[in-house]
Amino acid sequence: MKICAVVPAAGRGTRLGIEAPKLLAPLGEGETIWTVLRQKLLSVADHINVIVSPQGERMVRDVVEREDSRARVSLSIQPEPVGMGDAIFRGYPVWSRAAAILIVWGDQVFVSAETLARACAVHNGFARTVVLPVVSLPQPYVEYVFADDGRLAAVRQSREGDVCTPDGYGDIGTFVLSVPGLHSAWIKYLAQAPAGTLTGETNFLPFLPYLSSLGWAVKRLVTADPREARGVNTPDDLAFFKSIVAREHQLKSKGTR
Numbered sequence: 001m002k003i004c005a006v007v008p009a010a011g012r013g014t015r016l017g018i019e020a021p022k023l024l025a026p027l028g029e030g031e032t033i034w035t036v037l038r039q040k041l042l043s044v045a046d047h048i049n050v051i052v053s054p055q056g057e058r059m060v061r062d063v064v065e066r067e068d069s070r071a072r073v074s075l076s077i078q079p080e081p082v083g084m085g086d087a088i089f090r091g092y093p094v095w096s097r098a099a100a101i102l103i104v105w106g107d108q109v110f111v112s113a114e115t116l117a118r119a120c121a122v123h124n125g126f127a128r129t130v131v132l133p134v135v136s137l138p139q140p141y142v143e144y145v146f147a148d149d150g151r152l153a154a155v156r157q158s159r160e161g162d163v164c165t166p167d168g169y170g171d172i173g174t175f176v177l178s179v180p181g182l183h184s185a186w187i188k189y190l191a192q193a194p195a196g197t198l199t200g201e202t203n204f205l206p207f208l209p210y211l212s213s214l215g216w217a218v219k220r221l222v223t224a225d226p227r228e229a230r231g232v233n234t235p236d237d238l239a240f241f242k243s244i245v246a247r248e249h250q251l252k253s254k255g256t257r
Contacts, residue, residue, distance in 0.1 A: 004097070004101050006088055007103075008105060028245045076090045128216045129219065131219045136222075173229070190202060
């Protein structure tokens with residue numbers, strides 16, 4: 001296995017007004033967040049490992065087992081919602097067999113197939129390498145700060161009380177990391193990582209500058225479309241993506257007439 005896509009998707013859809021995991025939120029015309037992500041990810045990855053909650057496992061598994069691509073999808077369980085890093089490494093028994101992992105947050109429906117393909121191509125199986133797609137945002141929720149030599153120096157997180165720079169680089173919920181040495185680096189990171197100032201969680205994103213400090217190459221991949229940074233976090237976000245899907249289906253319908 002060259003590339004395993006890892007999708008942390010243990011979140012519930014209560015804020016979106018649905019009684020299902022957020023991953024299964026409907027976008028219209030038979031589409032869900034999952035179906036959109038699955039199609040994009042399987043175009044670049046050999047396998048998808050979805051990280052789910054114990055409560056959401058059965059619903060997600062029922063959907064996956066009805067699909068033609070089920071042999072290329074597996075589920076791992078995060079018992080408690082204690083952070084994205086913990087979720088990602090819950091899948092280690094599955095993705096440890098890959099050369100690289102392509103992490104995409106489970107609500108990052110607008111990341112483009114082109115960006116995913118470019119990120120994987122830039123990584124190209126190199127050892128001790130992270131590819132970090134970023135985009136300039138008027139007010140980033142998370143900001144990545146690079147030193148003059150290109151090293152990733154820091155990550156600022158609004159959710160932890162950090163102040164982000166206007167027009168700074170934010171991520172699009174997508175990361176490509178080499179697998180060899182990654183788990184051992186995470187264990188070492190956990191031994192010294194401070195808990196988040198406001199959340200009390202051991203966050204995944206500060207792990208990236210930690211890898212950079214260990215000599216890992218962090219390759220910045222600048223994307224142009226700020227919409228790729230938008231996830232499905234609120235009912236307004238869900239309505240926005242439903243309108244996109246509806247418009248795409250209208251265009252396809254007109255094209256077949």
